[in-house]
Amino acid sequence: MVKVNLDGVVREGQPDELLIDLINRAGGSVPHVCYHPQLGPVQTCDTCIVEENGRLIRACATKVADGMTISTKSAKASAAQVEAFDRILSNHLLYCTVCDNNNGNCTVHNTTKLLAIEHQRIPFRSKPYEVDNTNPFYRYDPDQCILCGRCVEACQNVEVNETLSINWEDPNPRVLWDGGSTIGESSCVSCGHCVTVCPCNALMEKSMLGHAGFLTSLKKSALSGMIEVVKGVEPETGYGSILQVSEAEEAMREHRIRKTKTVCTYCGVGCSFDVWTKDRHILKIAPEHGPANGISTCVKGKFGWGHINNGDRLTTPLIREDGKFREASWKEAIGLVARRLSEIKARDGSDSVAFISSSKCTNEESYLMQKLARAIIGTNNVDNCSRYCQSPATVGLFRTVGYGGDSGSITDMEKADLVVIIGSNTAESHPVIATRVKSSHKLDGQKLIVSDLRENEMARRADLFLHPKPGTDLIWLSAVSRYLLDNGLAHTQFLDQWVNGLDQYRKSLEPFTLEAAERLTGLSERTIRTVAHMIAEAKSTCILWAMGVTQQSQGSDTSTAISNLLLITGNYMRPGTGSYPLRGHNNVQGASDHGSMPNMLPGYQLVDDPEVRQRFETAWKVKLPSTKGLDNHQMVEAIHEGKLKAMYLIGEEMSIVDSNANYVGAAFEKLDFFVVQDIFFSNTCRYADVVLPGAPSLEKEGTFTSTERRIQRLYQVFEPLVGCQPDWKIIQDVANQLGAGWNYQHPSEIMDEIASLSPMFAGVNYERLAGYKSLQWPVAADGTDEPLLYTKRFAFPDGKARLFPVSWIGPTDQPNAEFDLHLNNGRLLEHFHEGNLTYRTEGIREKTPDTFVEVSPELAEERGIQSGTWVQLISRYGKVRVRALVTDRVHGKELYMPMNSVESPVNRLTSSHTDPVTNTPAYKEASVHLKVLNEVGDSPLPRINPRFGHPTPQGGVEVERKWKRADYAPPGNGNGNGLVQLQTKK
Ligand code: SF4
Ligand code: SF4
Ligand code: SF4
Ligand code: FES
Numbered sequence: 010m011v012k013v014n015l016d017g018v019v020r021e022g023q024p025d026e027l028l029i030d031l032i033n034r035a036g037g038s039v040p041h042v043c044y045h046p047q048l049g050p051v052q053t054c055d056t057c058i059v060e061e062n063g064r065l066i067r068a069c070a071t072k073v074a075d076g077m078t079i080s081t082k083s084a085k086a087s088a089a090q091v092e093a094f095d096r097i098l099s100n101h102l103l104y105c106t107v108c109d110n111n112n113g114n115c116t117v118h119n120t121t122k123l124l125a126i127e128h129q130r131i132p133f134r135s136k137p138y139e140v141d142n143t144n145p146f147y148r149y150d151p152d153q154c155i156l157c158g159r160c161v162e163a164c165q166n167v168e169v170n171e172t173l174s175i176n177w178e179d180p181n182p183r184v185l186w187d188g189g190s191t192i193g194e195s196s197c198v199s200c201g202h203c204v205t206v207c208p209c210n211a212l213m214e215k216s217m218l219g220h221a222g223f224l225t226s227l228k229k230s231a232l233s234g235m236i237e238v239v240k241g242v243e244p245e246t247g248y249g250s251i252l253q254v255s256e257a258e259e260a261m262r263e264h265r266i267r268k269t270k271t272v273c274t275y276c277g278v279g280c281s282f283d284v285w286t287k288d289r290h291i292l293k294i295a296p297e298h299g300p301a302n303g304i305s306t307c308v309k310g311k312f313g314w315g316h317i318n319n320g321d322r323l324t325t326p327l328i329r330e331d332g333k334f335r336e337a338s339w340k341e342a343i344g345l346v347a348r349r350l351s352e353i354k355a356r357d358g359s360d361s362v363a364f365i366s367s368s369k370c371t372n373e374e375s376y377l378m379q380k381l382a383r384a385i386i387g388t389n390n391v392d393n394c395s396r397y398c399q400s401p402a403t404v405g406l407f408r409t410v411g412y413g414g415d416s417g418s419i420t421d422m423e424k425a426d427l428v429v430i431i432g433s434n435t436a437e438s439h440p441v442i443a444t445r446v447k448s449s450h451k452l453d454g455q456k457l458i459v460s461d462l463r464e465n466e467m468a469r470r471a472d473l474f475l476h477p478k479p480g481t482d483l484i485w486l487s488a489v490s491r492y493l494l495d496n497g498l499a500h501t502q503f504l505d506q507w508v509n510g511l512d513q514y515r516k517s518l519e520p521f522t523l524e525a526a527e528r529l530t531g532l533s534e535r536t537i538r539t540v541a542h543m544i545a546e547a548k549s550t551c552i553l554w555a556m557g558v559t560q561q562s563q564g565s566d567t568s569t570a571i572s573n574l575l576l577i578t579g580n581y582m583r584p585g586t587g588s589y590p591l592r593g594h595n596n597v598q599g600a601s602d603h604g605s606m607p608n609m610l611p612g613y614q615l616v617d618d619p620e621v622r623q624r625f626e627t628a629w630k631v632k633l634p635s636t637k638g639l640d641n642h643q644m645v646e647a648i649h650e651g652k653l654k655a656m657y658l659i660g661e662e663m664s665i666v667d668s669n670a671n672y673v674g675a676a677f678e679k680l681d682f683f684v685v686q687d688i689f690f691s692n693t694c695r696y697a698d699v700v701l702p703g704a705p706s707l708e709k710e711g712t713f714t715s716t717e718r719r720i721q722r723l724y725q726v727f728e729p730l731v732g733c734q735p736d737w738k739i740i741q742d743v744a745n746q747l748g749a750g751w752n753y754q755h756p757s758e759i760m761d762e763i764a765s766l767s768p769m770f771a772g773v774n775y776e777r778l779a780g781y782k783s784l785q786w787p788v789a790a791d792g793t794d795e796p797l798l799y800t801k802r803f804a805f806p807d808g809k810a811r812l813f814p815v816s817w818i819g820p821t822d823q824p825n826a827e828f829d830l831h832l833n834n835g836r837l838l839e840h841f842h843e844g845n846l847t848y849r850t851e852g853i854r855e856k857t858p859d860t861f862v863e864v865s866p867e868l869a870e871e872r873g874i875q876s877g878t879w880v881q882l883i884s885r886y887g888k889v890r891v892r893a894l895v896t897d898r899v900h901g902k903e904l905y906m907p908m909n910s911v912e913s914p915v916n917r918l919t920s921s922h923t924d925p926v927t928n929t930p931a932y933k934e935a936s937v938h939l940k941v942l943n944e945v946g947d948s949p950l951p952r953i954n955p956r957f958g959h960p961t962p963q964g965g966v967e968v969e970r971k972w973k974r975a976d977y978a979p980p981g982n983g984n985g986n987g988l989v990q991l992q993t994k995k
Contacts, residue, residue, distance in 0.1 A: 011075040016082060022073040029057055029068040032081060039081045040090055040120045042097060043157040044069035045206055047303045048167065052968045053158045055093035055980050056120065060086040065981045089981030094124055096980075097155045099131040101209060103248060104236040105255030108210050109221040112266065113259055116208030117155060118252065127247035136181050143193030143953075145852025146312040147204045147214050151183045154211035158966030160184060160203030167305060168202040169447035171962040177970035184211075188961045196958025198838060199852070200440065201311030205296055205304050214293040214312075217285075221266065221292055223258055266292065269726040270780060272713045273310040274369060274706040275841045277592030278302065278419075278441045279715020280310045281781060284707065284726045289318055298781040301419055301715060307440035308839055308853065315850030316705060317727070321689055323702035324732030334700065339734070339742070342699055346657070347746035349682040349698070350386065353655040359387035359634065363644045363653055366393040366605035367660030368594035370703075370736050371711025372720070373759035375596070376611055377740040377751075378659060379604040382638075384629045385747050389607050389616050389638025390653070393600035394661055395592075396641040397668075400927035401559040402590030403601065405568025408813040409576060411804025413613065414598060414718040416587030417551070417797045418785065423449050424585035427456045427547035429540075431482055431571065432557020432933075436466035437838035439591045439716070442553070443467060456547065458540060460485070461557060462833050463863075463898050463905055473539060476900065477530040479831050480561050480820035480934060486570040487815070488526035489541045490577055491518035498545040500579030507803065508576050510812040517814030529817075544578055549585035556593070556835060560933045565926035566815040576810050582799045592716035595706075599714030602770075602786070603763060607638035612767025628766055641667065642921075642928035648676040655682040657743075659736055660703060662843050664693040665914040668930030669921040671887045686739060689845055692911050702733045705846075709735035711756045712778060717796075718785045720770075722778040820934040821922040824902070828884060828936035830868075832918060833905045840909035847909075860910035861894040861949035864939075868902060869895040872941055876948040881940040882906070887917035890942070892949040904937065 010021045013028075015035055022031040027050065032039050043054035050070040057068040060080040068081075080086055097117065105111045105118050138151040156175060161184065164173035172195055174185050186195035204212045219226040224235065239251060266287055273280040281299035285292040294311050296304050316322075326342030327334040337345075353361055364386075366378040375393065382391040395403070403413035410416065422428060423445045436443040443466070449455035450470060459468040460475040460482060468474045477485055493499045494515055504511055523534040530537075544550050552575060558567045572588050580586040592598045604611035614621040622633050639647055645667065647653035656677075667673045677683060677696035685697040694700045706713075707726040714720045729735060734742075737759065741751050753759050757775040764770045772788040784794040802808030824831055839857040840847040847853050862882060864874055874880065878893045882904075891906065891913050899905050906915045922931040950956060971977060 011073055013073050014078040016080060024073070026073050027069060028059070028071040028073050028079065031073050032059075032068055037081055038123060039068055040094060040123055041069055042094070042116050042120055042155070042208055043159055045159055045304075048159060048162045048206065051158050051162050051966050053156065053966060053971060054097060056090050056097070058086055058089040058093060058980060065089055065979070085981060091124055091126070092980040094120055094126065095130045097157075098126070098129045099134055100155045101153055102133055102236065102240070103251065104239045105252065106239065106258050107222060107224045107227070107232055107235045109213060109217045109219065109225045110210035111222060111255050111259050112262060115210070118255070121248055122252055125249070127249055128244070136183055138181070138183055141192050143191040144197060144199060145215070145855055146199050146308075147201065147212055148218070149184060149192060150211050153209060154184060155209060156182055157208060158968065159206040159208060160212055161966040163202040163206045163304065165963060165965050166448055166452060168200050168444050169451055170196065170198050170200065171960040172197045172958065173203060174961050174963055175966065177967065177974060185961075187959045190958065193953045194958065196955045196960040198955045199308040199312060199856070201294070201306050201308070202304060205306070205311075216290070217292050220287060220290060221262065223261060267726075268295070269724050271707060271723045271726055272595065272721045273306070274595050274846070275309045275313065276439055277594060277597060277716035278439050279595070279713065279717065279719050279721060280306055280441055281721055282306065282310070286726060289727055291317065300721075300781065300783050301717065301719060302441050305441045305444055309841060309847060313847050313850045313853055314707070315853070316688070316846040317707050319849040321849070322730055322733070323688060323690055323700065324730050325702060327700040329698045342701060343742050343746050346684050346699055346701075346743050350655055350657070351747060353682060354386055357654050360390060360638070361652065361654040362386050362388055363390035363639055363656045365641060365644075365656065365658040365661050365663065366391065366600050367736070368394045368597035368600045369660045369706070370596065370600070371709070371723070371756065372596065372599040372603045372714060372763070373711045373756040374659070374737045374740065375600040375603040375605045376759055376763050377737055377744070379611070380629065381740055381744045381749075383610075383633055384631045385744050385749050387634055389634050389636065390644065391605050391638060392607055392641045392644070393597070393605040394594065394641070394666070395597045395601045396927065396929055397666065397932075398556050398559055398593045398929065399590060399597055399601070400929050401564030401924050402554065402568045404565040404926055405572050406588060406590070408569050408811065409572035410581060410588070410799060410810050412787075412798055413601070414786070414798070415589045415716055416581060416799060417584070417589070418717045418719075419445055421585050421587060421797060422446055422551050422553065422589060425449070425455060425547075425549050425551040426585065427458070427543055427550045429458045429460070429544070429550060429552045430467055431460045431552065431554040433553055433555035433591055434461070434463065434465045434467070434835055435553060435555070435591065438555060438593070438836045440838060442591065456543060458543060462903055464900070465898065473536070473543065475532055475536065475540070477532050479833070479903070480563070481530040482558055483563055483567040483570045483815065483817050484521060484526050485530045485532055485537055485540070486567065486574055487518055487521035487817070488523055488537050489544065490570070490574045491521045492523060492538060492541045493545060493577060494518065498541065499577040503579030504577060507582070508810045508812060509807075514573065514812035514814050517816065520816070544574070549583060550575070550578065550580045551585065551587055551589055553589040553591055555591045557933060559590070559929060560931060562821045562922055562924055562931040562934060563818060564924040564929050564931075569813050569815050573812050576812055581803075581810065584797060587798070589716070595715070596713040598716060598718065599712070599720070602714055607640050611763055612769035614767065625766060628762070640928050642923055642930065645673050645676045648679050654680065656680055657684040657686075658693065659686040660688070662691050662693055662845055664696060665843055665911060665916055666908070668916055668919040668932050669886050670914055670916040672921055686736060688733070691845055701739055703736040703739060704729040704733045708733065709737070711737070712760065714786070719783045720773060720778060720786065721783045722775065821931055822885070822920050822934040822936050824936040828938050829902065830937050830939055831903045832882065832884070832915070832935040832937045833903060833933055834908060834915040834919070834935070835905070837907040837909050840907070842908050843911050843914060844909040845911070856951070856954050857909070858951065859949050860891060860907055860913055860915075862891050863896050863899045863905040864893045865899045865901055865903065866895055866897055867900075869893070872939065874941060875945065877946045879942040879944040879946060881942055882918055882937045883940060884918035884920075884935055884937045886920055889913040889915070889917050892946055894949050904939070
C-alpha cells in the first residue's frame with residue numbers, strides 16, 4: 010500500500026492505482042469526463058486536473074505514489090478544471106430538459122452541476138457536419154460531440170473493430186467512421202460499445218430517441234424551438250436554474266423507466282446488462298457491471314431484441330386437428346398433452362417417450378424437463394442441443410482433467426501469453442470473448458495462433474494462421490505433442506507431479522511424425538515445429554475451440570488431443586492457461602449441467618450409479634430408470650425404427666438445426682404425438698400435434714450458465730405476453746396434469762432443490778446470485794466457487810490428470826468426383842443460428858438479409874460465378890438453392906455456408922454421420938456438387954454490411970495529436986504553471 014495525502018487526509022492506495030480511482034474511492038468530487046474505468050486514461054478532456062506539489066496533473070493518467078500530496082480543490086486546480094470544462098461545453102448544447110439522455114447519468118450534465126457552471130465563457134460552436142442516421146441502431150450528432158474520444162478508445166481497443174478515429178488535425182475535428190465514411194457503409198459491426206460509453210447524447214441508441222423524455226417526442230421543429238428557448242434564457246438565468254428544471258423532468262422519468270438486469274439470450278459468453286424499458290418498449294441495453302462483459306456486447310445482445318414484441322409471437326396453444334392447427338385453451342392443450350403421453354406410455358412403455366430440453370431456457374427449466382422425463386414418465390430419454398455441438402468437448406475434458414467445462418475464465422484468455430484458436434470463428438460466434446483476445450493481442454503482446462479452414466477475422470489477426478486439410482486437426486495437435494516430448498520441450502516436472510498415463514500416451518503418438526503430419530494435414534513440418542516452439546516458449550497458453558473441432562466424426566478425440574497437449578506443456582492449474590471449449594447457446598452449458606442428458610442426472614451424476622439414484626429417488630419419491638436413455642441422434646433413429654412414439658421438445662429448431670434435416674423431418678412425421686413449445690411457430694412446429702407458447706428470456710426469471718461455468722440470474726423485464734407462460738410453469742402444469750403434485754412458486758425454489766441434490770451446485774442460491782453477482786461452478790456449500798479449475802488438484806480420485814491416447818481415423822464424408830467440393834458451415838455475427846430470433850430485428854435483417862455460400866475467387870473464376878449468382882448445392886442427402894458470395898475468406902474447393910436460413914438450411918446437405926463417442930453429428934464433413942444456375946441476383950450481402958467496410962486501426966484515441974494542435978494549450982497554462990503531461994495509457 011502507498012499513502013497519499015488527499016486534500017489534507019491521508020489515504021491508502023495500491024501502488025499501481027490511478028489517482029482518479031483513489032479519489033473516487035475516497036468519495037472525492039473531481040470531474041472526469043473522458044475517464045471511464047473500463048477504458049483507462051484517455052486524457053482528452055483535462056477536467057480531472059489536480060494539484061500535486063504546485064504542479065497540475067491529470068488525475069486519470071497519474072499513478073499514485075507514496076508521499077504524494079494532492080489538492081483537488083486548490084484555486085489553481087479548480088480554475089483549470091473549469092477552463093477545461095468550458096472548452097467541452099463549447100462543443101455541446103445543453104438542452105437537458107428536452108434531451109433523451111437526461112436520465113441522471115449524463116456526464117456533461119453532471120459535470121456542469123458539479124462545477125457549478127452558470128455561464129459558458131467559450132460560446133458554443135456548431136460543427137459543419139450533418140447528423141449521421143445511417144446505422145439502423147444508433148445515430149451520431151457531431152454538434153453534441155464533446156470529442157472526448159471514449160467511443161474511439163472503446164472501438165479501437167476494447168471492441169477492437171478499429172472503425173472509429175478523430176481527425177485531430179482538422180479545423181473541425183469530429184468522430185470518423187472508417188476515416189470518413191457514413192456509419193451505414195462503414196466497417197461498424199453495431200456492437201454498441203461506442204454508444205454505451207458516450208458520456209452525453211452525441212451517440213445514442215435510436216430506440217431512446219423520442220421515447221425516453223416527456224418532451225422529447227415532439228416534432229423536430231418544436232424541439233428546435235424549445236432548444237432555442239433554453240439557449241435564450243441561459244444568459245439571464247444561468248445554467249443552475251435550467252438544470253433544476255431538467256432535473257425535475259429527470260425525476261419524473263425515474264417513475265416510468267425501469268432498469269432490469271438480464272443475461273443475454275444468444276451466445277455462451279454470458280453478457281449481462283440492464284434493460285431500460287418504458288412499458289413494453291425497450292429503450293436501450295446498458296452493459297456495465299456484467300462480470301463477463303463489462304461494457305461489452307455484440308450487435309445481438311445490444312440491439313437484437315426485436316423478437317420480444319414481434320407480432321408473430323405465439324400467444325395461444327395450438328392443437329392439430331384434421332391436418333390443420335386450431336387455437337385451444339391452455340386447459341385443453343395441457344390436458345391433451347398429459348392424456349396422450351400417458352396413453353403412449355401405457356401402451357408402449359416409458360421409453361417410447363422422449364424429451365428435448367432447450368439450451369435457450371433456464372437452468373431451472375432444464376432441471377424440470379429432465380425431472381418430468383425421469384420422475385413422471387420414467388425414462389432417461391432426455392437430451393439437449395449440446396449433443397449438436399458441445400458434447401465432444403465435454404468428453405475430451407472428462408477423459409483428461411475431470412470436469413466438462415472451461416477450465417478458467419475469460420480473464421484467463423485475456424492474460425494468456427499465447428492463445429490458440431482451433432475451429433472457432435470467435436469474432437462472430439463469441440464476439441465478446443474475441444474482443445478480449447483481440448485487445449490482448451493488440452495492446453499486450455499476446456501471441457495468437459489460429460487453425461481454421463476459413464481466413465476469418467481472428468485468422469487475419471493471428472501471428473500464425475494454419476489452414477489444415479479438413480478434419481485433420483487431431484493430427485497436427487498430436488504431432489506437436491510428439492515433437493515436444495521427443496525434443497525435451499514438454500513440462501516434465503508438471504507431468505511427473507500431476508499427470509498419469511505418459512508412457513501409453515507417448516506410445517500412441519508414434520504415428521504422428523512430422524512427415525506424416527505434413528502429408529496428411531497439408532501443413533509444412535516447419536509450421537508444425539513453429540507451433541510447438543511457440544507453445545513451449547509461451548509462459549501460459551489457452552486453447553479455445555468450438556464447432557470446427559467438435560462437429561467432426563472425431564470431435565471427442567480431437568478435443569482430447571487438445572487437452573493432452575495442454576497437459577504435456579503444463580498449461581493447466583495456473584491463471585492464463587487451460588482449455589476453453591466455447592459453448593454455443595446462452596445456456597447450453599447449463600442445460601447439460603442440470604441433467605438434460607440421457608446418462609446424467611443434474612450435476613453430472615450418472616444414472617447408473619445406485620447411490621446417486623437413491624438420493625434423487627428419496628427426494629422425488631419415485632423409482633428412477635437406471636439405464637442410459639436415448640440422445641437426440643438416437644431419438645431420430647428410434648422414431649424411424651418405430652420404437653419412439655412421442656416427443657416433447659422445447660425451444661429447439663430441431664428440424665433444421667439437426668444434421669441431415671430431411672431425415673429428421675421425415676422422422677417427426679412418423680411420431681404418434683409431438684409437443685413443441687416455442688415462442689414462434691418454428692419450422693419444427695409444422696410437425697407438431699400440440700404447440701405451446703413459451704416465453705422469451707425477458708419474460709421470466711431464472712439462471713443461465715455461460716461458457717466460463719458462470720451462473721447468473723436473469724430478472725423478469727416484462728410480464729409474459731397475454732397467452733404465454735414461462736416455460737418452467739408450463740412444464741410444471743404438464744407434470745401436475747400427469748399427477749406430479751409439484752408446487753414451485755418461483756424458480757429460486759427449483760434452484761434450492763438442485764443445490765440440495767447436486768454437490769457441484771451445493772452452495773448455489775438466488776441470494777448469492779443477486780443482481781450482478783455470479784458463481785462459477787463447482788460451488789461449495791459455503792458459496793466458494795472456482796473461477797479457475799484445478800488449482801489444487803484435477804477432478805479425479807487421485808487428483809491427477811490423465812493423458813488419454815487417441816488415434817486418427819479420418820473424416821466420413823469425403824469429396825469424390827461427383828461431390829467434389831468440401832462444404833463447411835457455421836454462424837454469422839449478426840444472426841443466431843437459423844435466425845428465428847435475429848431476423849425479427851429489422852436492422853439486423855437490413856444488414857444481413859439472407860444466407861449465402863462463400864466461394865473462393867479461384868473457384869468462382871473456374872465456374873463462372875460472381876457474387877449474386879444463384880447456385881444449387883447438391884449433397885448425398887439433399888439440395889439447397891442459394892446465392893454465391895465470392896470472397897477470399899475461403900480457399901480453393903472449400904465452400905462455407907452460414908446457418909442463417911430457415912428456407913435454405915445448410916442441414917439439408919449434411920449427413921447423419923456422427924462422432925461415435927457422443928453421437929454429435931459431423932456437420933463439418935459435407936461434400937457437395939455445385940450447379941451454377943442461369944440466374945444472377947444482387948449480392949446476398951448488401952453494401953451496408955460491415956464486411957465491406959475499411960477499418961482504420963490506430964493505437965486508440967491518439968490524444969497526442971490533439972495536444973499538437975496549434976490551438977491547444979493545457980488548461981491552467983495561463984499562469985505559468987502548466988499541466989504536466991504524464992504517462993499515456995500504454
Ligand atoms: S464497431 Fe461500430 S458500434 Fe462498435 S464500437 Fe465501433 S463504431 Fe461503435
Ligand atoms: S461521440 Fe465519442 S467523442 Fe463524441 S462525445 Fe460521444 S464518446 Fe465522446
Ligand atoms: S450474443 Fe454473446 S457476445 Fe453477443 S451480447 Fe450476447 S452473450 Fe454477449
Ligand atoms: S478524465 Fe479526462 S483527462 Fe482525465
